[in-house]
Amino acid sequence: MVTRIPAPALRAELIAVLVAVTDGEPQVLTIRDGSLLPSGPFASADRSLQASLRAWVEQQTGHPLGYVEQLYTFADRDRSADDTQRRVISISYLGLTRQALAAGGHAASWRSWYRYFPWEDWRDGAPAMIGKLIAPRLRAWAAAAGTPALKRERLQRVRVTFGCTDVPWNEDMVLQRYELLFEAGLVPEAAGAPGTGLPGAHMLYDHRRILATGIARLRAKIKYRPVVFELMPESFTLLQLQRAVEALAGQLLHKQNFRRLIDSQDLVEETGELATETGGRPAKLFRFRQQVLIERAIAGSKLPLARSA
Amino acid sequence: MVTRIPAPALRAELIAVLVAVTDGEPQVLTIRDGSLLPSGPFASADRSLQASLRAWVEQQTGHPLGYVEQLYTFADRDRSADDTQRRVISISYLGLTRQALAAGGHAASWRSWYRYFPWEDWRDGAPAMIGKLIAPRLRAWAAAAGTPALKRERLQRVRVTFGCTDVPWNEDMVLQRYELLFEAGLVPEAAGAPGTGLPGAHMLYDHRRILATGIARLRAKIKYRPVVFELMPESFTLLQLQRAVEALAGQLLHKQNFRRLIDSQDLVEETGELATETGGRPAKLFRFRQQVLIERAIAGSKLPLARSA
DNA sequence: TCATTAATGCTCAGAACGAGCATATCGAGG
DNA sequence: CCTCGATATGCTCGTTCTGAGCATTAATGA
Numbered sequence: 001m002v003t004r005i006p007a008p009a010l011r012a013e014l015i016a017v018l019v020a021v022t023d024g025e026p027q028v029l030t031i032r033d034g035s036l037l038p039s040g041p042f043a044s045a046d047r048s049l050q051a052s053l054r055a056w057v058e059q060q061t062g063h064p065l066g067y068v069e070q071l072y073t074f075a076d077r078d079r080s081a082d083d084t085q086r087r088v089i090s091i092s093y094l095g096l097t098r099q100a101l102a103a104g105g106h107a108a109s110w111r112s113w114y115r116y117f118p119w120e121d122w123r124d125g126a127p128a129m130i131g132k133l134i135a136p137r138l139r140a141w142a143a144a145a146g147t148p149a150l151k152r153e154r155l156q157r158v159r160v161t162f163g164c165t166d167v168p169w170n171e172d173m174v175l176q177r178y179e180l181l182f183e184a185g186l187v188p189e190a191a192g193a194p195g196t197g198l199p200g201a202h203m204l205y206d207h208r209r210i211l212a213t214g215i216a217r218l219r220a221k222i223k224y225r226p227v228v229f230e231l232m233p234e235s236f237t238l239l240q241l242q243r244a245v246e247a248l249a250g251q252l253l254h255k256q257n258f259r260r261l262i263d264s265q266d267l268v269e270e271t272g273e274l275a276t277e278t279g280g281r282p283a284k285l286f287r288f289r290q291q292v293l294i295e296r297a298i299a300g301s302k303l304p305l306a307r308s309a
Numbered sequence: 310m311v312t313r314i315p316a317p318a319l320r321a322e323l324i325a326v327l328v329a330v331t332d333g334e335p336q337v338l339t340i341r342d343g344s345l346l347p348s349g350p351f352a353s354a355d356r357s358l359q360a361s362l363r364a365w366v367e368q369q370t371g372h373p374l375g376y377v378e379q380l381y382t383f384a385d386r387d388r389s390a391d392d393t394q395r396r397v398i399s400i401s402y403l404g405l406t407r408q409a410l411a412a413g414g415h416a417a418s419w420r421s422w423y424r425y426f427p428w429e430d431w432r433d434g435a436p437a438m439i440g441k442l443i444a445p446r447l448r449a450w451a452a453a454a455g456t457p458a459l460k461r462e463r464l465q466r467v468r469v470t471f472g473c474t475d476v477p478w479n480e481d482m483v484l485q486r487y488e489l490l491f492e493a494g495l496v497p498e499a500a501g502a503p504g505t506g507l508p509g510a511h512m513l514y515d516h517r518r519i520l521a522t523g524i525a526r527l528r529a530k531i532k533y534r535p536v537v538f539e540l541m542p543e544s545f546t547l548l549q550l551q552r553a554v555e556a557l558a559g560q561l562l563h564k565q566n567f568r569r570l571i572d573s574q575d576l577v578e579e580t581g582e583l584a585t586e587t588g589g590r591p592a593k594l595f596r597f598r599q600q601v602l603i604e605r606a607i608a609g610s611k612l613p614l615a616r617s618a
Numbered sequence: 619t620c621a622t623t624a625a626t627g628c629t630c631a632g633a634a635c636g637a638g639c640a641t642a643t644c645g646a647g648g
Numbered sequence: 649c650c651t652c653g654a655t656a657t658g659c660t661c662g663t664t665c666t667g668a669g670c671a672t673t674a675a676t677g678a
Contacts, residue, residue: 010320011319012384012398048384049383153603156604160604238656239656254635254638260635280645280655281657283656284656294466546625563669565627565668589624589675590623590625590675591624591625
């Protein structure tokens, strides 16, 4: 069972989905004009994977990473083909950071993640493109299935992932939706499908899939772990906090319920100061109670979803 | 940013946490007299990681893997030290299988996972060892802290992870508990801590930690995904299903509420037959409605926890 | 027949949640 | 000064979810 045959040589690379929220937009760090996620070799020196990622990101972007979480590991044939098809193990991470700075070094830049997944942004209601473009094409793809059984299954999947009819929209299924589009040949990344004019920028290799994985993970996580605060400045108003959550979830929340939930969980405390920026009545400023991270490793910053504002 | 420096050679290994439930006991596949999880090299051939794992497990154990999910990837110095400290990337997986068979090949054997984590089994109430052995030692460790602040933080962590006093027991924190014991030097795996007589079998390297990760993941998962069924035979009674969930969660459930939940979710359908084995009134047999996996990728087989039977 | 073991049906109270109404406070513009 | 626009904040209501317990039914075996 423990076969200690020396396996063929591999190399490992780290791929990062770095997220920030600025001005109510969820941003992701990209390179090469937005066509790639930042990635680097695993510096075998003596660091762990995570430390290696941290060091490398901080060196590149110039500011510290808050929360870091492993996303997924996969192994493909080496894409750079520098060798004779050496295997590369890609280990992807999700990282949250407080501010989208100028992004130090080279050609790195922050982009709204809805640039890559415009259909995921429901903050202004259901995006028209779903009903007008995506759904028809997906149905056409389903209709083109070989057998009736396969056709039914495809339709089912379209219904479940893209909702719209009887099934409600589920903001967590980012990856499933992307994979469905991929399978249906509706994204340029799919082999033999030269970009069928669907809105949304694509990426090279499978980087858009990795981004989808990161978004999905983050959207799921904010519901039961207080990770949003990793993306907030030191002090903030409850509305800013709500806007950040909404940006990530791609959905608007019911303001009063959001507040009820936040303070029923003792997640924040008043700083005593007020913010007097935006038109209306000044809002109290809050800060995250770091304590809760120790008090309960569970926490749970669930977010109350609503249909409209 | 995309530095294409050929990284030093590595090797990759797959480590599996294979779980089955037999006779109401959660079992995990081990080798070497229970001291290791099964692991194998990543066959670089042309398979993906997951396919590689599947093939290798099925070849070794002789029966198919149901559900497979990646756990975690980490990189340590090569433990086997076959080379000059070549790095090894360990990719761990959680796999669910239907029956704990004789476990084909070599010295593989199934063991109850509570053999390694006896304090995690609360089906007969709070294990006495927690109050009598674990808690006192952890408190002693906390008391030995350098500064008062550190001491308070340690006590806090003990309270949160092991519950008992005001904080209720949380069955998901398997990993946190193990790591706490590790940090406190109460498990033989910790360097310089030659087994301080705590109950629970240990494993070599970090395999017990990996097992803890797998258990934690599975305990969390059964609450929102219908994965229990991967562990059940074709048809089963509701009580058998409940016992399986209880075995995994390490907690007893309220029978009526469990049933209410199960059928409110349309997870199962009657086969029409009855089971007439155990003493009492014969129970209806059910089977899992495979349909739900397509109907809603969400599903959610939450489990209602209760204090007692 | 009766004790035992389960399966099953039903109720109830409290918590959680979605949704909406109403009021309070600010700045800016007439 | 007063009103409007914009936001903060307080409170209520009905529904659903959930934990917990009571009661009844249906089989087996001594």
